[in-house]
Amino acid sequence: MQKILLYTVIALAVVQKAGAQDLPYYNPGNTPVFQLRYGIGFPLNGLKDNVNSTSYNGWDASLMFPVGQHFQVGLNIEYQDFYQKYPMATYPYGDKSTNITAVVSNSIQNIPITARATYKFLSSQAAVQPYISAGVGVNAISYRQYLGEFSNIDQNNGKLAVNGEAGVLIPVTRNRKFGFNLAAEYNYLPYNEFGIDNLNYWGVKGGLFVSLR
Amino acid sequence: MKKYWGLAVLCGAALAWQGCRKEPLNHLSNAETRIYITQYDTTANFTTYKTFSVADSVALLINGQNVGMELGPGETAFIRAFDSAMTAAGYAQVSKESSPDLAVNLTHISTNYVGVTYFSDYGDYWDPYYWGYGYGYGFPGYFSAYSINEDALAFDMFDLKNAGSNKQLKDVWSALIKGEDIFNTANVPAEVDTLFAQSPYLKM
Numbered sequence: 145m146q147k148i149l150l151y152t153v154i155a156l157a158v159v160q161k162a163g164a165q166d167l168p169y170y171n172p173g174n175t176p177v178f179q180l181r182y183g184i185g186f187p188l189n190g191l192k193d194n195v196n197s198t199s200y201n202g203w204d205a206s207l208m209f210p211v212g213q214h215f216q217v218g219l220n221i222e223y224q225d226f227y228q229k230y231p232m233a234t235y236p237y238g239d240k241s242t243n244i245t246a247v248v249s250n251s252i253q254n255i256p257i258t259a260r261a262t263y264k265f266l267s268s269q270a271a272v273q274p275y276i277s278a279g280v281g282v283n284a285i286s287y288r289q290y291l292g293e294f295s296n297i298d299q300n301n302g303k304l305a306v307n308g309e310a311g312v313l314i315p316v317t318r319n320r321k322f323g324f325n326l327a328a329e330y331n332y333l334p335y336n337e338f339g340i341d342n343l344n345y346w347g348v349k350g351g352l353f354v355s356l357r
Numbered sequence: 358m359k360k361y362w363g364l365a366v367l368c369g370a371a372l373a374w375q376g377c378r379k380e381p382l383n384h385l386s387n388a389e390t391r392i393y394i395t396q397y398d399t400t401a402n403f404t405t406y407k408t409f410s411v412a413d414s415v416a417l418l419i420n421g422q423n424v425g426m427e428l429g430p431g432e433t434a435f436i437r438a439f440d441s442a443m444t445a446a447g448y449a450q451v452s453k454e455s456s457p458d459l460a461v462n463l464t465h466i467s468t469n470y471v472g473v474t475y476f477s478d479y480g481d482y483w484d485p486y487y488w489g490y491g492y493g494y495g496f497p498g499y500f501s502a503y504s505i506n507e508d509a510l511a512f513d514m515f516d517l518k519n520a521g522s523n524k525q526l527k528d529v530w531s532a533l534i535k536g537e538d539i540f541n542t543a544n545v546p547a548e549v550d551t552l553f554a555q556s557p558y559l560k561m
Contacts, residue, residue, distance in 0.1 A: 201379060227379040232389065234555045243555040245393040249381035290381050292536050293390035 177216065179206045179325060181351025185224040185254075190341040191333075194228070194250045201225040202347065208262060216262040220279055222307075222331075224345065226252045246291040254343055255284040256305035256331055264313070268320055273313040281305050283333045285343065297338060306332040313353060321355040388544070391536030393551045401529040403558055406518060409448045410457040411436050415510075416464045427465060431540030435463060435510060438549040446553065447561030458518035459529070465540075466509040509535040512552070530559065 183202035187195050202225065208218035227250070234245045258279030265274045283305035289297035311327025326349070333343040382390075397403075415432040417424050439461060440450055451457050514530040532552045538544055553559060 225378045227381065229381065229384055229389075237394075241399050242394065242396045245551050245555050246391070247385065247389040249385070251378060251381050253378050286378070288381065292392035293382055293385060294392055294535065 174210055175321075175355040175357040176210070176218075177208045177353050177355050179204075179208070179351060179353040181205075181325060181327070181349040183222070183224060183329075183347045183349045185226065185345045185347040187226060188344040188346060190335060191226065191252065191343040191345055194340060195226040195252055197226075197228050199224050199226045199345075201227075204349065204351075206260060208260065213267055214264050216260075216264070218260055218262075220256075220258050220260045222254070222256045222258075224254045224331075224347065226250075226254070226345075244291060249290040251286075251288045251290075252343060253286040254331065254333060254345070255286075256307060256333065257281050257284065258305055258307060271315070273315070275311060275313065277309040277311070277327075279305070279307045279309075283331075283343070285333075285335065287337070299337065301335070301337060303336075304334050309349075311349070323353055324350070325353050326350050387537040388547075391534060391539060391548070393532070393534055393548070393555060395530070395532045395552055395556045397531075397556065397558060398527060398529040401516065401527070403529075404561055406458040406516075407449060407561070408451045408455070408457040409443050409459040409461060409514075410451055410453045410455070411439050411443075411461040412453075412463060416462065417467065418464055419467045420469055429540070430542050431545065432463070432465065434542040434545040435540075435549065438546045439463070439512070441546075442549050442553045446559055456517065458516070460515045460517050460526075462513045462515070464511040464513070466511055468507045468509075470505045470507070472504075507535070508539060509533055510539060530556065532556075 181204050183204055185199035185202050187197075187199070202223060204220060204222035206218055206220035208216040210216050230248045230250075232245060232247045234243050235248075236242065237244045256279070258281030260277055260279035262275050262277040266272075283303045285301045285303060287297060287299050287301070288295065307329055309327050309329040311325060313323055313325050315321070315323035317323070328346065328348050330346045331344060333345070335341060335343045413436070414426040414428040415435070417427045443461075444450055448459070453460070510533070512530075512532040513528050516527040516529045520526050534548050534552070539548060
């Protein structure tokens with residue numbers, strides 16, 4: 145309920161801001177765009193070996209600046225929380241004479257912060273604006289593992305982040321300043337710690353965009 | 358663009374609020390907090406032992422200091438459960454005077470962590486005027502001590518059968534249980550069963 149209330153407040157605030165500047169000759173293609181989206185993450189490869197459940201706890205925000213009619217460049221920060229609790233099981237530890245029985249909980253947070261470039265196939269006046277986007281930057285990682293209630297791993301790292309995205313912008317106001325965004329994204333996130341090659345995941349995103357002038 | 362700072366702050370707050378990670382420790386039942394560790398001597402042949410005896414009380418170790426023996430309901434339950442599990446594994450329980458092949462000691466390890474934390478904003482809640490002091494006076498921050506107690510139970514199984522020839526008491530099997538509520542008598546049988554389940558070699 146709290147979440148719904150929060151989303152409603154944000155949506156109303158954005159609509160109010162957007163509607164307040166309804167200029168007749170406004171061209172949204174020339175203004176910075178702020179975007180905020182909710183994200184669902186699906187683990188792949190090395191991440192899936194440690195957390196194989198879908199993450200419903202993710203967000204990203206971006207600020208993009210236009211370069212001509214079709215290109216945008218800017219900054220994106222993303223957050224995706226992966227968590228999984230495995231049922232109690234017995235694991236060999238160290239040499240083969242030691243066994244540990246415990247519930248293992250893995251908690252991994254990926255926070256890719258990337259410089260992004262976007263190409264929009266149609267103009268900013270189109271009713272539906274498909275685009276592709278790519279980014280490169282740093283993935284701030286927090287990896288924690290618990291055996292029962294006892295911490296086994298607690299490490300923060302900064303690693304490479306590369307991501308690609310395809311989606312559509314759907315303006316909903318007459319001046320095209322405000323609208324919805326739907327996208328699918330792939331994150332390539334090398335890790336190479338604790339025998340885990342990578343923390344790759346793909347995700348779907350949905351949220352709002354607003355032109356800032 | 359400045360006019361959108363409020364919006365950005367609102368969105369940032371939403372991110373911070375929703376972006377909080379799922380805290381693993383908040384999603385564990387008491388049973389799930391526990392961890393069971395066993396280790397054995399790979400040179401020991403557990404089929405060669407026939408009899409065992411468990412100590413009649415539990416040594417209490419507080420912050421690394423041996424403070425004596427204890428025998429509360431939890432300790433008693435552990436001794437009984439261990440007797441039952443060993444008997445079920447095929448070993449015969451005998452008194453310690455009957456020269457058992459295996460002797461089992463139990464140790465309650467209690468560790469107390471004490472920390473001190475500092476709160477700097479107490480002064481906002483109390484007014485020096487209340488005590489008759491006015492302008493220029495103020496309350497300092499406050500220190501508060503906290504204490505966390507962590508309990509564990511250790512088992513050590515010594516080889517008495519070969520003690521004479523080896524000139525030493527060899528610890529052929531050891532185990533440790535840590536976590537919440539481990540001394541609750543209702544939990545004890547399942548905890549001991551878990552130790553034996555992960556030690557299949559412990560059988561005649």
